[in-house]
Amino acid sequence: MATRERRPERRQEPLSRERIVGAAVELLDTAGERGLTFRALAERLATGPGAIYWHVTGKAELLAAATDAVIAPAVAPADAEATPEQAIRTLALGIFDALDTHPWVGPQLTLTERHSPLLRVFEGIGRQVQALGVPESARFTAASALMSYILGVAGQNAAGSRSVPPGTDRAAHLGAVADSWAELDPGHYPFTREVAGQLRVHDDEAEFLAGVDLILGGIAAGLR
């Protein structure tokens, strides 16, 4: 009577690099960085841990591939209609969102890595910096500053959500931090106390874009 239940739920596709990376991203998203295990991955793919090594050299490459899979779609080509400023905001927001949904990516990103997925981002920002009319000698600095800022925010956001049990309410967490800021010693932390309220109500994305605009303002000021 239970004999027929053994049939697999769905036909087993062959193992492939693509499936492995996809499963790795899922695992990282749901279980966090510590959740990505060759054993857990193997179980999800209904195979043994050794099989994965046929398609991927090791954990480092797996993480790099997962990072790439998540960043690449975030970098859409610029809308031809957009102003350089708008194009930069769109690009920045793309990475911001990607790192927001996948908090584990942040630490993986390095621009100096030889085939970094950030190269596309840097290129995109650089072109718009050029379109803004920044002279050649100042372009590298301007593009780097924008990149660094974006990665800094994303990294902080990611670190913040990593330090919290996955699925915790973001607003609640922010509120708790704001509370602790409001309770700081006024003698040592007058400024931080003062802005605790702004931390509590602030909109991550709007705050992020305000920072981008601050840098764009500095770039524009340099052109005058």
Next chain:
Amino acid sequence: MATRERRPERRQEPLSRERIVGAAVELLDTAGERGLTFRALAERLATGPGAIYWHVTGKAELLAAATDAVIAPAVAPADAEATPEQAIRTLALGIFDALDTHPWVGPQLTLTERHSPLLRVFEGIGRQVQALGVPESARFTAASALMSYILGVAGQNAAGSRSVPPGTDRAAHLGAVADSWAELDPGHYPFTREVAGQLRVHDDEAEFLAGVDLILGGIAAGLR
């Protein structure tokens, strides 16, 4: 004849949280993040791994303590003579240097951690932002942007030097990356190719400060 050689080289100080954290920092600096092991640490301290747990709850706290030990001295109180801009540059440079000598700190830093060593940095920046004459409603944004930028650069630098065998010549590594940039497909990466030369010769610290000045310029522009 060999009997007397067994005397310990130096008198063994008692184990303490301070000694443990100090040894952890040394281990992290010399052997990298993967080098920090309870066994390696125990060996350095001439004890068993279990002994460490009497003074420290676990690896997470150990890393946090090591991070704090490295960041705290980098945040000196502002020179009373300095302009707000200068004070911000000094502060920024302090963290930059700390993260540069200790590349493993970057990923540990989160502002939203309840007792983050970054709180002091944020407070310091915030005060100077206030001194610049930024209106209250814009201070949080300005201070956050500066913080994020600083952490972004530091994180990138750290990630860069982490991806390289410890002790490798920095200039050589930068040169190699610049070479690979210069060889990029001109159709897809015209901007990055163009600035490859600037990456090769650029001065990390000067570039970093130029970015700080860009944000300060944006803040100043907002005041006009």
Next chain:
DNA sequence: ACCTGAACACCGTTCAAGT
């Protein structure tokens, strides 16, 4: 109160053996 070090429950990675 503080330290010891064996033991437990994990890891990433390898590899002989299978198909």
Next chain:
DNA sequence: ACCTGAACACCGTTCAAGT
């Protein structure tokens, strides 16, 4: 060519036992 899964050399952490 691709997969299996036991085995190896590690981890962080615990804990009975010592001083």
